[in-house]
Amino acid sequence: MNKTEDENNYLSKEKFDELTVELEHLKTTRRREIAEQLEYARSLGDLSENAEYEEARNMQAATEDRIRNIEAELSNARIIEHTKGSAVSLGSIVTIQKQGEKEELVYEVVGSAEANMQEHKISHLSPLGSALMKKKRGDTFQFETPKGVQKYKIVNIK
Numbered sequence: 157m158n159k160t161e162d163e164n165n166y167l168s169k170e171k172f173d174e175l176t177v178e179l180e181h182l183k184t185t186r187r188r189e190i191a192e193q194l195e196y197a198r199s200l201g202d203l204s205e206n207a208e209y210e211e212a213r214n215m216q217a218a219t220e221d222r223i224r225n226i227e228a229e230l231s232n233a234r235i236i237e238h239t240k241g242s243a244v245s246l247g248s249i250v251t252i253q254k255q256g257e258k259e260e261l262v263y264e265v266v267g268s269a270e271a272n273m274q275e276h277k278i279s280h281l282s283p284l285g286s287a288l289m290k291k292k293r294g295d296t297f298q299f300e301t302p303k304g305v306q307k308y309k310i311v312n313i314k
Contacts, residue, residue: 165232166267179226244288249314255307
């Protein structure tokens with residue numbers, strides 16, 4: 157089964173490396189720490205009323221769940237290979253200006269796994285991100301929001 161572009165898990169090289177380091181830490185250091193906590197909790201006796209044991213088991217389950225999630229994310233990852241070009245693509249840093257306003261906004265277009273509005277990283281699948289894709293410097297574009305249609309101009313693309 158072929159994945160469509162919307163189903164691919166696009167990650168920057170930095171995010172891919174960050175997840176790889178986290179996965180390695182969870183599989184080695186964190187698993188060992190939890191095993192030690194479980195061993196200590198077992199040594200305390202009756203497991204049915206042992207809060208330390210229950211907490212360690214919950215941490216173990218959460219850690220294993222996170223490991224599975226990261227492995228799935230990395231196995232489906234496609235590294236964003238941004239090539240400087242004249243059109244907006246994944247990895248582009250785009251400066252836009254709302255029609256009739258002076259303020260300029262800067263966003264990085266990323267895969268949905270990395271989207272974070274506080275860091276000005278928008279998904280290529282979001283209404284703004286998809287409206288930006290393949291546009292060039294100087295282009296005007298619009299997209300639908302809950303407040304109605306918004307019109308912008310692309311000031312710069314890096």
